[in-house]
Amino acid sequence: MDTPSTPSNFLRAIIEEDLKNGKNDGRVYTRFPPEPNGFLHIGHAKSICLNFGLARDYGGRCHLRFDDTNPGKEDPVYVNSIKEDVQWLGFDWGEHLYHASDYFERLYAFAVELITKGKAYVCSLSAEDMRLYRGTLTEAGTNSPYRDRSVEENLDLFARMRAREFPEGTHILRAKIDMASPNMNMRDPALYRILHQEHQNTGNAWCIYPMYDFAHGLSDSLEHITHSICTLEFADHKPLYDWILDQLDVPSRPRQYEFNRLNINYTVTSKRKLKTLVENDVVGGWNDPRMPTISGLRRRGFPPAALRDFCERIGVSRSDSCVDMGVLENCVRENLDAAAPRAMxxxxxxxxxxxxxxxxxxxxxxxxxxxxxxxxxxxxxxxxxxxxxxxxxxxxxxxxxxxxxxxxxxxxxxxxxxxxxxxxxxxxxxxxxxxxxxxxxxxxxxxxxxxxxxxxxxxWVSARHCAQAEVRLYDRLFTVESPGKEADFLTQINASSLEVLTDCKVEKSLTQASPEARFQFERQGFFCADRHDHEPDRPVFNRTVTLRDSWAKVTK
The missing domain is CATH 2.40.240.10 (Ribosomal Protein L25; Chain P)
Structure with missing residues (x-):
């Protein structure tokens, strides 16, 4: 097995030390575990490249697993788009495609095991009372009055929850940990809730669904994941991840490691904010070329190799930072300068x-x-x-x-x-x-x-030998480096982020370009044939990037 000669980040160092010590029987199993509740963005691209890349470089394997524990927000449309994005980036999960919902029966059995061991109980507090009992960051929480229910009563109630005897919100299964813990995630967190909703993978087979924190670590264990790699916002969840695995008779013991998430200036990667942009018609949809979604970057003409190069260059660490958008754009320029044919x-x-x-x-x-x-x-x-x-x-x-x-x-x-x-x-x-x-x-x-x-x-182009085309000139969506930091991010939209030119003259051969074909229009920049709108009798090209960084001029 070939491994990098020098670890380029702390995760590689951990893996190499594990391999040296014979840990996990020499296995390196990672996973990319998106929730299918939206479209992937550039931050997910970093995680995809990291997890699949580590598995590739150390002779292991990476699973694609959909952590689909929230039926109200998930959809097969998102499942299909995620699979398409991962493959477009150049990665293949092979036979290792999974869903957390594949394990619902086993997860239910794990919950029963926790109840039997006196480590979980059915709580009947209302959602409002649960918040009050939980305490604050400076004040300890209060034990639920249902915390001391007997094992027999908890098992009975949990079985009846599954049997659809109760409406939503009447009961919830909670871990019995420590209501005085300084970590709010350890204050008897919810493990299961009642949701009478159809699931995108299991249909109406279930009416109780595990919480993400409960299902995630156990899914890792069931898949024999060795290195569970996630972003830093999950660091406070790690004690719960470990607690759940430590209480149960699990088939394997994965370890969680956190790295810095990808933050880029002049854009947003919050799913909530991206959804707001779409719903307010600021952009033309999730795949609008101004969006930082993978489908948007693809439509704009960013090559997958450039995104992989970008993710490699920025590296991983344990501290948050913000990457300049110019780094990504330069990766795209370098790739296209070498690979894109020229045209006028x-x-x-x-x-x-x-x-x-x-x-x-x-x-x-x-x-x-x-x-x-x-x-x-x-x-x-x-x-x-x-x-x-x-x-x-x-x-x-x-x-x-x-x-x-x-x-x-x-x-x-x-x-x-x-x-x-x-x-x-x-x-x-x-x-x-x-x-x-x-x-x-x-x-x-x-x-x-x-x-x-x-x-x-x-x-130039010859009037006798040219074709008329529509060209869309895209630029950064926001006028400030940190949208939303000092004002409503919707007030910081760049009004010049899109200019549509409808009377452009191009070489006639460009009408035969395949959707997504990339070119350098001489002296203009790099462009691609729009993957959705480009047709021979109506050619449409998107500007991917300019030949050099001109943002300073734009913002003056």
Whole structure:
């Protein structure tokens, strides 16, 4: 078995020490255990990469387990989306797909065992009274008046709870631990509650459901998980995790380890806040490319390899921190710069007429698909008398150090010819109708035959050989680094996070691009064909990232 030569984080160090000491019979079993009550986000991507990556690197296995103990909030739609996201990220659970609900009968038996050992009891306090009896962070709780019920009475009530004799809220099964514990999670926590709700996996087979804290550790044990890895917010739950396992005759004894969750500036990863964004129509759904959901990042064009690289770079530790969004964007740029073929697209077109180029003539230039990777081949790009250039690439009265097109100035059309601006045609409202140029027929390929220097190089598309496309320019959703920290996060939305351009001109070959195909539009940034809306007769492209970080300019 190959293992990393040097532990890069404390979790690797723990695993390597366990392997060295022969712990767990040399097994490394991890799990990714999402609750299917929403869509996964970038924070989950870190956990996916960590759990599956550790299992891969140490010759073990990682389970995908749905901790589906809350039927009112869970849905098969979420189950399917989670499986799709994990696979898209490049990981495979093989035959090890599980649900906590697969173990409901065994979990019920464990609860009965706790009752029999005098470690759990049925409490009949109302929810409001339970809160009062629980105490506060500075005051101890008070024992429930039902805490001393006999084992026989508790077993009878628990069986009748399962038999649907009671309405919701009348009884709850609680662990008997310590109502004076400084850890609120240890003050006789709930283990089972009555819910007359249909479950996404078990249907109507059950009307009592285990609490997450009860089911989670026991599910780990039933699956023989060796390293139960979770984020730091579960650190206060660890004593309960251990207590439950220590009271019962379990098949294996997993250990819980906590790491820092992923926090990124200029975004939110709270499920509640993400749901608010969707329900308030701030975004176009859970897979909106501005969302930090995995499905949103995928739709925006982020490659899975870039997300894996990002998760590797930020590492894991035991202390919380906030990662700059630029780190993620740079991972995406690096991946796409090497892998994305080049193409030309004019987002805000202005027509350029080459008056000395024959009207009936057309040519095709062979352009490389990637400047550094000849193996990616080349493509033929049509050229004609009328072409489109970017509106910002022409100025009638340019400032100093402006090297693009202006009256009397010569520029290079990428891979084609040198052209010189001769005149400007304007509409009645004063806006530009067309730029009139002449070309140098001896400069085919874009180089001057006499060696003269031309500083400006423009991208272009031929009016005769292009297609019209919709291009969506996405930017960060929030204007502040920590949304919601000092004000309502809904008041900090970036009004310029989406701009839709409907009259873009692109190389005609791009209409045949497959959904999710990624490109670098020269001088514009990295783009992808929208995975849902892109069609040959209606091409739609999303900007993934700019060629460089331009956020500082946006926020000024």
């Amino acid at each position: 697209a004019v987002l805000r077109p202005v027509k350029l007429i080459i008056e000395n180029y024959p009207e009936d003539k057309e040519e095709f230039f062979e352009l490389a698909n990637h400047p550094k990777n000849p193996e990616m081949g080349s493509r033929k790009v049509g050229f004609s008398r009328e072409i489109f250039i970017e509106a910002e690439d022409f100025m009638e009265n340019p400032p100093g150090k402006y090297f693009r097109l202006s009256p009397g100035r010569e520029v290079r059309l990428r891979g084609a010819y040198l052209v010189t601006c001769q005149d400007v045609l304007k509409k009645s409202d004063g806006t530009i109708k067309a730029v009139i140029c002449t070309y140098d027929p001896e400069s085919r390929g874009g180089d001057a035959p006499d060696g003269r220097k031309v500083k400006g190089t423009l991208h």
